[in-house]
Amino acid sequence: MIDLPHTPPPSPIPKRILVSLATYNEVDNLVPLAEAIRLYAPQASLLIIDDNSPDGTGRVADELRARQPHVHVIHRPKKLGLGTATLAAMHFAIENGFDYLLNLDADFSHPPRFIPSLLAGMNENDVMIGSRYVAGGGVEGEFGLKRKLMSAGINWYARLLLGLQSKDNSGAFRCYRVSTLAQLDLGLVRSRGYSFMEEILFWCRQAGGRIGETPILFENRRSGVSKINKLEVVTALRIILQLGFDRFLGRVGGRNSASLLSGTQS
Numbered sequence: 422m423i424d425l426p427h428t429p430p431p432s433p434i435p436k437r438i439l440v441s442l443a444t445y446n447e448v449d450n451l452v453p454l455a456e457a458i459r460l461y462a463p464q465a466s467l468l469i470i471d472d473n474s475p476d477g478t479g480r481v482a483d484e485l486r487a488r489q490p491h492v493h494v495i496h497r498p499k500k501l502g503l504g505t506a507t508l509a510a511m512h513f514a515i516e517n518g519f520d521y522l523l524n525l526d527a528d529f530s531h532p533p534r535f536i537p538s539l540l541a542g543m544n545e546n547d548v549m550i551g552s553r554y555v556a557g558g559g560v561e562g563e564f565g566l567k568r569k570l571m572s573a574g575i576n577w578y579a580r581l582l583l584g585l586q587s588k589d590n591s592g593a594f595r596c597y598r599v600s601t602l603a604q605l606d607l608g609l610v611r612s613r614g615y616s617f618m619e620e621i622l623f624w625c626r627q628a629g630g631r632i633g634e635t636p637i638l639f640e641n642r643r644s645g646v647s648k649i650n651k652l653e654v655v656t657a658l659r660i661i662l663q664l665g666f667d668r669f670l671g672r673v674g675g676r677n678s679a680s681l682l683s684g685t686q687s
């Protein structure tokens with residue numbers, strides 16, 4: 422019998438991962454958060470999208486960038502909304518050939534220790550949600566009744582109107598397959614603010630994307646204050662309602678959002 426030389430099984434090609442953080446007044450959170458992300462995703466690049474934060478977050482982001490080549494910063498001239506900031510990260514990931522885009526809030530509400538389980542779920546899914554509402558997930562510490570009701574309400578509303586099957590549709594702790602994002606017409610995204618989270622899931626599902634959830638324990642922000650306000654909530658409800666309406670009428674589409682993505686990159 423001929424002894425064939427042993428050929429090792431092909432090792433999987435490492436994925437190019439981009440972690441994104443939208444920041445508005447997160448000056449005390451940014452550096453420790455970037456360090457924690459590095460611990461759990463040492464291979465990842467980091468993109469910070471800052472909207473000219475009055476507290477100097479953008480300057481701290483530039484200092485990080487100067488010290489660490491894996492850090493990128495997009496500066497936008499003013500507060501343009503969490504949705505368009507995340508959209509800017511999606512465009513960056515597509516244009517720069519990343520495989521996965523993983524997003525967290527920049528306030529430690531999304532503990533970086535859950536990053537590996539989001540990445541692991543990408544073997545079977547095109548979007549992984551870090552979820553408070555699947556078995557094993559939840560909220561640690563005080564989460565006021567008002568916020569609990571708001572979160573439960575918006576999730577119920579989005580599931581009903583947009584036909585989403587996932588449980589946590591309002592959280593931003595997610596990993597996206599960039600090739601799935603590249604298939605979408607991101608110009609159709611209507612949301613500028615918080616309803617972006619529900620809307621992008623809708624579009625990913627429309628494109629046949631598989632959406633999975635992995636439990637996370639959400640924490641209250643470490644420093645600074647929330648940027649959500651009544652206007653953001655009302656606008657989010659209106660956009661989801663309009664999208665749901667158009668979905669039932671079979672006419673999903675909308676305005677182009679490209680003009681809101683403008684910004685300078687360092």
Ligand SMILES: Nc1nc2c(ncn2[C@@H]2O[C@H](COP(=O)(O)OP(=O)(O)O)[C@@H](O)[C@H]2O)c(=O)[nH]1
Binds near residue numbers: 446471528646647
């Ligand atoms: N660049 C940018 N980031 C934003 C904007 N609004 C909120 N963020 C960031 O989005 C994340 C979630 O916002 P947060 O205020 O914590 O919302 P909450 O968790 O719903 O209370 C944080 O990292 C914020 O700094 C915005 O208009 N522009």
Ligand SMILES: [Mg+2]
Binds near residue numbers: 642
């Ligand atoms: Mg927060």
